[in-house]
Amino acid sequence: MTLREVVERLGLKVCCGGEHLEREVTGGYAGDLLSDVVANSQEGDIWITLQAHENAVAVASLRDLAGIVFVGGREPDEDTARRASARGIPLLSSSQRTFELIGRLLEVGVPTGRV
Amino acid sequence: MTTTKFRREFDVVGDDFAGAGRVSTEIKALLKRVGYAEQTIRRVAIAVFEAEMNVVMYARRARITLDMDPEGVRILVDDVGPGIPDIEVAMQEGYSTATDRMRQMGFGAGMGLPNIRRNADEFAIESEVNSGTRVRFVVHAR
Numbered sequence: 596m597t598l599r600e601v602v603e604r605l606g607l608k609v610c611c612g613g614e615h616l617e618r619e620v621t622g623g624y625a626g627d628l629l630s631d632v633v634a635n636s637q638e639g640d641i642w643i644t645l646q647a648h649e650n651a652v653a654v655a656s657l658r659d660l661a662g663i664v665f666v667g668g669r670e671p672d673e674d675t676a677r678r679a680s681a682r683g684i685p686l687l688s689s690s691q692r693t694f695e696l697i698g699r700l701l702e703v704g705v706p707t708g709r710v
Numbered sequence: 711m712t713t714t715k716f717r718r719e720f721d722v723v724g725d726d727f728a729g730a731g732r733v734s735t736e737i738k739a740l741l742k743r744v745g746y747a748e749q750t751i752r753r754v755a756i757a758v759f760e761a762e763m764n765v766v767m768y769a770r771r772a773r774i775t776l777d778m779d780p781e782g783v784r785i786l787v788d789d790v791g792p793g794i795p796d797i798e799v800a801m802q803e804g805y806s807t808a809t810d811r812m813r814q815m816g817f818g819a820g821m822g823l824p825n826i827r828r829n830a831d832e833f834a835i836e837s838e839v840n841s842g843t844r845v846r847f848v849v850h851a852r
Binding site for chain 1: 731
Protein backbone atom coordinates (compact mmCIF):
# COMPACT_ATOMS: atom_id res chain seq x y z
CA MET A 596 0.00 0.00 0.00
CA THR A 597 1.32 3.43 -0.88
CA LEU A 598 1.56 6.34 1.51
CA ARG A 599 -0.96 8.19 -0.66
CA GLU A 600 -3.55 5.45 -0.14
CA VAL A 601 -2.93 5.62 3.61
CA VAL A 602 -3.32 9.41 3.58
CA GLU A 603 -6.56 9.20 1.61
CA ARG A 604 -8.18 6.38 3.55
CA LEU A 605 -7.38 7.85 6.94
CA GLY A 606 -7.84 11.50 6.01
CA LEU A 607 -4.39 12.49 7.20
CA LYS A 608 -3.17 16.02 6.77
CA VAL A 609 -0.04 16.28 4.60
CA CYS A 610 2.22 18.85 6.28
CA CYS A 611 5.07 18.44 3.81
CA GLY A 612 6.60 15.97 1.38
CA GLY A 613 3.47 15.60 -0.77
CA GLU A 614 5.69 14.68 -3.71
CA HIS A 615 6.90 11.51 -1.95
CA LEU A 616 3.53 9.85 -1.33
CA GLU A 617 3.96 7.11 -3.95
CA ARG A 618 6.36 5.32 -1.64
CA GLU A 619 5.27 1.84 -0.54
CA VAL A 620 4.50 1.44 3.17
CA THR A 621 5.88 -1.95 4.12
CA GLY A 622 5.24 -1.81 7.85
CA GLY A 623 4.62 0.38 10.84
CA TYR A 624 6.27 1.38 14.06
CA ALA A 625 4.98 3.42 17.00
CA GLY A 626 7.12 5.06 19.64
CA ASP A 627 8.13 8.31 21.26
CA LEU A 628 11.58 7.31 22.50
CA LEU A 629 13.99 8.12 19.71
CA SER A 630 16.55 5.52 20.78
CA ASP A 631 13.90 2.83 20.58
CA VAL A 632 12.72 3.92 17.15
CA VAL A 633 16.19 4.31 15.67
CA ALA A 634 17.10 0.82 16.92
CA ASN A 635 13.91 -1.08 16.15
CA SER A 636 12.02 0.51 13.27
CA GLN A 637 12.49 -0.91 9.79
CA GLU A 638 13.02 0.62 6.38
CA GLY A 639 9.67 1.45 4.76
CA ASP A 640 7.80 1.74 8.07
CA ILE A 641 5.23 4.43 8.69
CA TRP A 642 6.13 5.88 12.10
CA ILE A 643 3.45 6.99 14.57
CA THR A 644 4.68 9.43 17.19
CA LEU A 645 4.03 12.62 19.10
CA GLN A 646 7.60 13.83 18.63
CA ALA A 647 6.91 16.56 16.08
CA HIS A 648 10.41 18.04 15.98
CA GLU A 649 13.51 17.99 13.81
CA ASN A 650 15.25 15.12 15.62
CA ALA A 651 12.38 12.86 14.61
CA VAL A 652 13.12 13.77 11.01
CA ALA A 653 16.75 12.74 11.54
CA VAL A 654 15.60 9.36 12.86
CA ALA A 655 13.23 8.80 9.93
CA SER A 656 15.88 9.79 7.43
CA LEU A 657 18.51 7.59 9.06
CA ARG A 658 16.25 4.52 8.97
CA ASP A 659 14.68 5.23 5.55
CA LEU A 660 11.19 5.30 7.01
CA ALA A 661 8.33 5.91 4.57
CA GLY A 662 6.92 8.81 6.56
CA ILE A 663 5.95 10.11 9.99
CA VAL A 664 2.44 10.60 11.35
CA PHE A 665 2.15 13.00 14.27
CA VAL A 666 -0.79 12.15 16.50
CA GLY A 667 -3.20 14.24 18.55
CA GLY A 668 -3.25 17.01 15.94
CA ARG A 669 0.42 17.83 16.39
CA GLU A 670 2.13 19.53 13.48
CA PRO A 671 5.77 20.26 12.71
CA ASP A 672 7.17 23.79 12.88
CA GLU A 673 8.56 25.40 9.72
CA ASP A 674 12.18 24.39 10.31
CA THR A 675 11.20 20.80 10.87
CA ALA A 676 9.04 20.74 7.73
CA ARG A 677 11.83 22.31 5.68
CA ARG A 678 14.31 19.73 6.92
CA ALA A 679 11.92 16.88 6.18
CA SER A 680 11.26 18.16 2.66
CA ALA A 681 14.99 18.37 2.01
CA ARG A 682 15.39 14.77 3.08
CA GLY A 683 12.35 13.48 1.25
CA ILE A 684 10.43 12.49 4.37
CA PRO A 685 6.68 13.18 4.25
CA LEU A 686 5.28 14.56 7.50
CA LEU A 687 1.64 13.76 8.16
CA SER A 688 -0.72 14.72 10.94
CA SER A 689 -3.75 13.05 12.48
CA SER A 690 -6.21 14.35 15.02
CA GLN A 691 -6.52 10.80 16.38
CA ARG A 692 -4.50 9.42 19.25
CA THR A 693 -1.92 6.69 18.80
CA PHE A 694 -4.14 3.78 19.77
CA GLU A 695 -7.03 4.63 17.46
CA LEU A 696 -4.73 5.59 14.61
CA ILE A 697 -2.86 2.29 14.70
CA GLY A 698 -6.19 0.46 14.79
CA ARG A 699 -7.25 2.28 11.64
CA LEU A 700 -3.92 1.62 9.90
CA LEU A 701 -4.24 -2.11 10.51
CA GLU A 702 -7.90 -1.99 9.47
CA VAL A 703 -7.09 -0.52 6.05
CA GLY A 704 -4.40 -3.14 5.56
CA VAL A 705 -1.05 -1.59 6.40
CA PRO A 706 1.15 -4.61 7.09
CA THR A 707 2.84 -4.91 10.46
CA GLY A 708 6.10 -5.42 8.61
CA ARG A 709 7.13 -8.33 10.81
CA VAL A 710 6.76 -12.04 10.44
CA MET B 711 41.99 -7.42 -0.99
CA THR B 712 42.78 -3.75 -1.29
CA THR B 713 44.31 -1.93 1.65
CA THR B 714 42.74 1.41 0.88
CA LYS B 715 42.03 3.43 4.00
CA PHE B 716 39.96 6.52 4.22
CA ARG B 717 39.52 9.01 7.06
CA ARG B 718 36.97 11.76 7.59
CA GLU B 719 36.47 14.04 10.57
CA PHE B 720 33.29 15.73 11.74
CA ASP B 721 32.61 18.30 14.44
CA VAL B 722 29.58 18.24 16.70
CA VAL B 723 28.58 21.17 18.90
CA GLY B 724 26.96 20.70 22.29
CA ASP B 725 23.32 21.77 22.68
CA ASP B 726 22.88 22.02 18.91
CA PHE B 727 19.61 20.08 18.79
CA ALA B 728 18.69 21.61 15.43
CA GLY B 729 21.82 20.19 13.78
CA ALA B 730 21.69 16.85 15.54
CA GLY B 731 21.63 13.87 13.23
CA ARG B 732 23.69 15.64 10.58
CA VAL B 733 26.86 13.60 11.12
CA SER B 734 25.13 10.22 11.24
CA THR B 735 23.20 11.09 8.08
CA GLU B 736 26.39 12.17 6.29
CA ILE B 737 28.28 9.08 7.38
CA LYS B 738 25.43 6.85 6.27
CA ALA B 739 25.44 8.44 2.80
CA LEU B 740 29.21 8.09 2.62
CA LEU B 741 29.17 4.39 3.53
CA LYS B 742 26.45 3.83 0.94
CA ARG B 743 28.57 5.41 -1.77
CA VAL B 744 31.58 3.33 -0.74
CA GLY B 745 29.42 0.23 -1.00
CA TYR B 746 29.33 -1.34 2.45
CA ALA B 747 26.67 -3.95 3.15
CA GLU B 748 23.24 -2.69 4.20
CA GLN B 749 23.57 -4.23 7.67
CA THR B 750 26.98 -2.63 8.27
CA ILE B 751 25.63 0.77 7.27
CA ARG B 752 22.59 0.37 9.51
CA ARG B 753 24.67 -0.56 12.55
CA VAL B 754 27.12 2.31 12.05
CA ALA B 755 24.31 4.80 11.47
CA ILE B 756 22.47 3.82 14.67
CA ALA B 757 25.64 3.89 16.77
CA VAL B 758 26.82 7.24 15.40
CA PHE B 759 23.35 8.75 15.87
CA GLU B 760 23.41 7.78 19.54
CA ALA B 761 26.95 9.06 19.99
CA GLU B 762 26.07 12.31 18.27
CA MET B 763 23.00 12.81 20.46
CA ASN B 764 25.07 12.19 23.57
CA VAL B 765 27.42 14.98 22.54
CA VAL B 766 24.55 17.37 21.79
CA MET B 767 22.91 16.62 25.12
CA TYR B 768 25.86 16.45 27.47
CA ALA B 769 29.14 17.69 26.00
CA ARG B 770 30.45 21.07 24.89
CA ARG B 771 31.78 19.80 21.59
CA ALA B 772 33.28 16.73 20.00
CA ARG B 773 35.32 15.54 17.09
CA ILE B 774 34.05 12.40 15.40
CA THR B 775 36.67 10.53 13.40
CA LEU B 776 35.61 7.94 10.84
CA ASP B 777 38.10 5.41 9.50
CA MET B 778 37.01 3.10 6.72
CA ASP B 779 38.76 0.15 5.18
CA PRO B 780 37.56 -3.09 3.60
CA GLU B 781 37.55 -4.81 7.01
CA GLY B 782 35.09 -2.40 8.51
CA VAL B 783 34.34 0.99 9.98
CA ARG B 784 36.08 2.48 12.99
CA ILE B 785 34.65 5.47 14.86
CA LEU B 786 36.16 7.66 17.56
CA VAL B 787 34.01 10.20 19.38
CA ASP B 788 36.27 12.46 21.40
CA ASP B 789 34.41 15.08 23.40
CA VAL B 790 35.17 18.02 25.63
CA GLY B 791 32.65 17.97 28.42
CA PRO B 792 31.75 17.01 31.95
CA GLY B 793 32.87 13.40 31.63
CA ILE B 794 31.17 10.38 33.18
CA PRO B 795 31.90 9.69 36.87
CA ASP B 796 30.84 6.03 36.82
CA ILE B 797 30.96 4.37 33.41
CA GLU B 798 29.55 1.08 34.67
CA VAL B 799 26.41 2.87 35.85
CA ALA B 800 26.18 4.93 32.65
CA MET B 801 26.29 1.75 30.57
CA GLN B 802 23.23 0.32 32.32
CA GLU B 803 20.15 0.28 30.14
CA GLY B 804 17.61 2.77 31.50
CA TYR B 805 20.11 4.92 33.35
CA SER B 806 20.05 8.54 32.20
CA THR B 807 20.91 12.01 33.45
CA ALA B 808 18.75 13.71 30.81
CA THR B 809 16.79 16.82 31.75
CA ASP B 810 12.99 16.97 31.64
CA ARG B 811 13.14 18.89 28.37
CA MET B 812 15.32 16.22 26.73
CA ARG B 813 12.96 13.52 27.97
CA GLN B 814 9.97 15.37 26.51
CA MET B 815 11.79 15.36 23.17
CA GLY B 816 12.11 11.59 23.34
CA PHE B 817 15.66 11.38 24.61
CA GLY B 818 16.90 10.16 27.94
CA ALA B 819 15.64 6.60 27.63
CA GLY B 820 18.99 5.42 28.93
CA MET B 821 19.52 3.46 25.72
CA GLY B 822 22.23 5.52 24.05
CA LEU B 823 25.43 3.84 25.16
CA PRO B 824 23.85 0.36 25.24
CA ASN B 825 22.60 0.93 21.65
CA ILE B 826 26.13 1.80 20.57
CA ARG B 827 27.60 -1.29 22.21
CA ARG B 828 24.87 -3.52 20.79
CA ASN B 829 25.55 -2.38 17.24
CA ALA B 830 29.34 -2.57 17.47
CA ASP B 831 31.70 -5.54 17.20
CA GLU B 832 34.27 -3.75 19.35
CA PHE B 833 33.48 -1.06 21.89
CA ALA B 834 35.53 0.94 24.38
CA ILE B 835 34.79 3.99 26.49
CA GLU B 836 37.00 6.06 28.73
CA SER B 837 36.18 9.25 30.54
CA GLU B 838 37.69 11.84 32.79
CA VAL B 839 35.42 14.00 34.94
CA ASN B 840 35.54 17.72 34.01
CA SER B 841 37.55 16.90 30.92
CA GLY B 842 35.75 14.65 28.46
CA THR B 843 34.77 11.24 27.18
CA ARG B 844 36.17 9.09 24.39
CA VAL B 845 34.02 6.42 22.82
CA ARG B 846 35.54 4.09 20.23
CA PHE B 847 33.75 1.45 18.31
CA VAL B 848 34.25 -0.78 15.32
CA VAL B 849 31.66 -2.34 13.05
CA HIS B 850 33.04 -5.15 10.93
CA ALA B 851 32.14 -5.25 7.26
CA ARG B 852 30.11 -8.29 6.25
